Amino acid sequence: MSKTDVVEWLNEHEQFFTDMAKDIWEHPQLAYEETHAVGLQIAALQNAGFTVTKNAGGSETAFIAEFGSGSPVIGILGEYDALPGLSQTVSPVREEIVANGPGHGCGHNLLGTAGVAAVIALKEKMAEESLTGTIRYYGCPAEEVLSGKTFMAREGVFDDLDCALTWHPGTANMTSNFSMQAMVSIKFHFSGIAAHAAGAPHAGRSALDAVEIMNIGSNYLREHILDGSRIHYVITNGGFAPNVVPDASTVWYYIRAATKEQVDELLERVKKCADGAAIMTETTVRSEILAFAYETLPNDTLNGLMLKNMEENPLFFTEEEKQFASEVIASIDPSIVATSKQRIAAFTDDLLPTVNIDDQRMKGVSIGGSTDVGDVSWITPVGQVMTTCAPVGVQAHSWQATACYGSSIGFKGMHLAAKTMALTLYDLLEDHSLIDEAKQEFAKTSAVKLYEPGIPADVMPPNQVRQLIHE
Template sequence: MSKQDILSWIDDNSATFTEMARKIWEHPEVGYTERFASSLQADTLTKEGFSIAWNIGEVSTAFIAEYGNGKPIIGILGEFDALPGLSQEVSYTESPIVAGGPGHGCGHNLLGTAGVEAAIALKKRMEEEGLPGTIRYYGCPAEELLSGKTYMAREGAFDDLDSVLTWHPGSFNMTANFSMQALTAVEFFFSGRTAHAAGAPHLGRSALDAVELMNVGANYMREHVPDGSRIHYQITNGGLAPNIVPDKASVYYFLRGKTRLAVDQLLERLIKTAQGAAMMTETSVDWAIRAGCYDTLPNVALNDLMHTQAEFVGPMSFTEEEEQFAVQLRGSIHPEVLATGSAMTPSKENLPIGFFNLKQTYGMSLGGSSDIGDASWIVPMGQIMTTCAPAGVQVHTWQATAAFGSSIGMRGMHYAAKLMALSAYDLLLNVDGIIDKAKAEFALSTKGATYKSCIPMDVKPPFFKETAPAG
């Protein structure tokens, strides 16, 4: 049976991908610097007969691996960047491997590796059965900087796909019928006039005063924004010394909202706030877009397809040792965090094994953002989460880094690879017209809107002049 053959191949070759995920976990790299991870994945895919294209969207660590030809074209998204400051051993006590170093607290060592695993497993079946169609793995950098896929999308990397699949490590198994918020990251630069802060303060025009007045205005604006909007900021330059009126100062803002339009409107208002602050202080202001992404657009047809595969595969299982580690790791979490429950946390078991198709979350907008949103507004996208950490473990914590480097994380990764490979197989065969159903839903959801990148064409990605990684 073809589907059982896919599962058997993944089981027989799981050690290879466990090693890949482990190596990436042991070599954490932050966004746009993921040379080790991207090269490791691309080399593995090359050896399996995939063609590799580098420098997608002018990002040196972004690549596309492709096998097959013709329609349908099915994509699988992968990520591999780490987070700063989350270095951690596989331990239930806080134990950084490198103090202040990066770590995989969002599980992207697992996320991308499962995509590679699924793509190769499907390629094997395509060879065996002589199936037409194309499978692509997208090596996507800098998701944590909310812009890697945006640059790729701006170049048209997803335009010809029929469907795309992805997943994310979590603390239980579910379809992602919810949305995540659109975001714009923008930095404002104020210029004034320096002076001696005690001897001649009247001659100065403080750029820092402008930053602080802008922040006051933004904070007052919070009362008058749509529900669910978020405004975060960080002063990135506050001057050189207290006794020098600063002629240069800057502030970095994240703006989030339920829709791309809502964030664009927030940006317009924030720019006016900055200009008002500049007028009040007799300074000038410029700004630069640093990153941005769309809200995620779930596709229930594809999520239902992925849920069906979970019924075929069956539930996950964990060893007694893994259960004990889960209990110990949960013991390090603040009780208030563990007590928090919602429709997004359907189980309080240490290691949930059931698979939830949470359709009631459709239309719900979570507080975070992800650049998968850009892909989801270009092509129908299916997404799941699987148990890679104990219930209650929050991503972007040291506990998450520990879990995602453990055998618990590896089990969840292989489970996700199976569900994606089986779903992609059904998409290649267009079982029950699933591609047409997904596209029809996509057309209704987008209401005919055409994707337009929220990062202007003149904004280049960091390190865009670098050459592609060797390999």
Template sequence: MEKLTALSDKITSLIDNKRTLFTQLSDQIWEFAETRFEEFRSSDLLCEALEKEGFTIKKGIAGLETGFIASYGTGHPVIAILGEYDALAGLSQQAGSNNFEPIIQNGNGHGCGHNLLGVGSLSAAIAVKDYMKEHNLDGTVQYFGCPAEESGYGKTFMARDGYFKDVDAAFSWHPATINAVMNSTANAVIHAHFKFKGRSAHAGAAPHLGRSALDAVELMNVGVNYMREHMIDEARIHYAVTNTGGMAPNVVQADAEVTYLIRAPKPNQVKELYDRVVDCARGAALMTQTKVDYEIQGSCHNLIPNLTLEKVMHQHMQEIGAPNATERDINYAKTIYETLTDEEKAAAALQVGKQGASQLAERPIADFIAPFSEKETFMGGSTDVADVSWNVPTAQCVTSTWAFGTPFHTWQAVAQGKESYAHDAMLLAGKAIACTAVSVLESPELLENAKKELAERLDGETYTSLIPKELTPPSYKQKVN
């Protein structure tokens, strides 16, 4: 216990001494607000900061123009710390406001807090490097610059191309409304796109000569909707029509497109559902005498938690303690909380119980570390951290960067992205990750147990990416230049 406390104190000091650097980096990335695969300025900014700290940078990994690995040290253990920095489209918002107030109409914004995520992880990597240097520790710490988490699946491309095969343990975190260590699984997902090609004609004068691609899209969607009765309860299928073929109703649409997200708890289950969705597309093409082309554009596996590492991370997080919010912080967070609907407040209350919800409604910044539970929870969503977790023992935490109840992917999350309590929570995550990483570096037994647990959970299964070998990440360099 004394050793753990000493480590926590040391890491806290190392990160707090560079607080100004970290908060400035986070705020700059908030300003950039670059979406998936286009995070050129954000990526360059992080690389520059890491290079100044003595890391060696390798850019363009796995064909990702904005992906990179920054390394310090040599040999094993190799610790990977995962950072994200992509924003979301349509969420431009003034910082520090409690009203919907876009900076640029339909512009981008960090509605998932990845400006904080990327820099919180960076703070951990730098602190581990400083600790290794001071204590002459063997091993390697690597910061993985991971683009396109928001539906681009950057980490999946990295995992598919073998970038985690020599890593011994991996760590990440995510902005949230509580401070806790995650012990969760999540759905596997396949993201697929379908393009239908028909034949144009005058819809009034000669409709019999046309073959409607839009009809095919609609029939495909109807077929998939009828599938819902005949798939497992945990599965999810959702779609968006991305090309309706035009705006003129008197023209038979020759082209139409639809994109799908198909989710299920296991990779083999999601692959089976994908094959059935493809059959619906083929059937729709047959019924409409159109042609269909389709491709998988991204995917990720289900998340594999690791109790061995999570318990150590929770211990360190308890030792560090939750940050103390100022009255100004509380007052602003309360104005954000009051923008939520009754339904959103009720959904948030379910996560913390009636008494906790009552307290957080009055002071809506969590100032406690939630108890750790060995009972796994299940997230209906998906994350490309999952593909890392199939390859290497992986642990994650969440911290209260946002006011209680703040929904992900909203203007309220963007508005809080530069707040001092968001910075505090970001650095709490960095400290918890850094402490756990050092514990792994100093304890071969801990690492051995974590690897043994992963092997037991996989039970003989091996990782095979759901992304086809021929698929490459999109290129935006020419567009940006």
């Protein structure tokens, strides 16, 4: 077998995986509810001869599909959850399929499907060359709420991996040399005393006042935190009627920074804002951590290998696809598009880039956004690339992204990612010294700290919480 055979197999089965990605796109489901995608992927993997373990890490929509035996053990990380409020047709204008419904504005319909394609393609060829080792596809739920892989990591499902590969839909073909931020997702629940807001306001203690005072404190705190750190929040419960002093109110925070240690420090300061607000309003407050993801730790060895394999499979777009891309971009603020173009201007000015970018300027840079891939990257070496699945200027978590990730542009980027990962798997199984090199790099870069799950031991996946409630 040659690597050409792997590519030919993927080309022959391209329509099958396009249909899978489209099916998942047409049935978007939110975090921990991704039963449709999981069912499709498990069926395909089992039919291909993989052994499937469900409920990985205690999450109902997490699973592991495995083929082979012995070492090395290499994982492919997949995702499939959608985002709320991003329902959209494949159209360059805003056109919801379901009013306020979910949509794949981050391209996870593509992300997981490419991983499934990669492992099945390699499995089909492993026996022909007697390639030894174990390949796994990790079906990971709830990346959009930054906790699916953290629960899995806490349960040790990644501990025996020699390395792992993943990718993400983007607006260029490039290695992920940068680091994404660590992040904690936390809710603050305030409790007060209800009263008639007009007849007896003195008898009430407003939980909503406490939330608002906490938010004011956090907003002033922004001036005194490290550059690049982020504090976001939404009030999820502000009371029920203006004439009733709210006795319960909740605010949900995302706190991000370049490292987990910086997030730990910032979290303590935000907690002091909550405690101070409770004192000022004579209410009480308790906090609830929902997710806690590490920053990502890039691995140059694996990224470079993935880039090499990506370069062997040129990407082409039709005139119709370029026209669709232009129409989508016309709906976006030109200044936003211009800023996005500046980031890759040194490499290309194409709206749909087909060049392969290894941007050395991004090494050591922490960028906005977070992912629970970070936890895995501190357990084992992880290689990651992005491919062109949308035109430059389209922002993730937007309706424009949903439209592109359901189009032929998105599917072409997905097939390139599948080939890149499958060929890299082949290289790693054929030449174990590549894994040794990745491990040596990992040992040096990860030596700064020992991985310990950020998510507390008493926090359970939502499905386990539901089971306890019903019991």
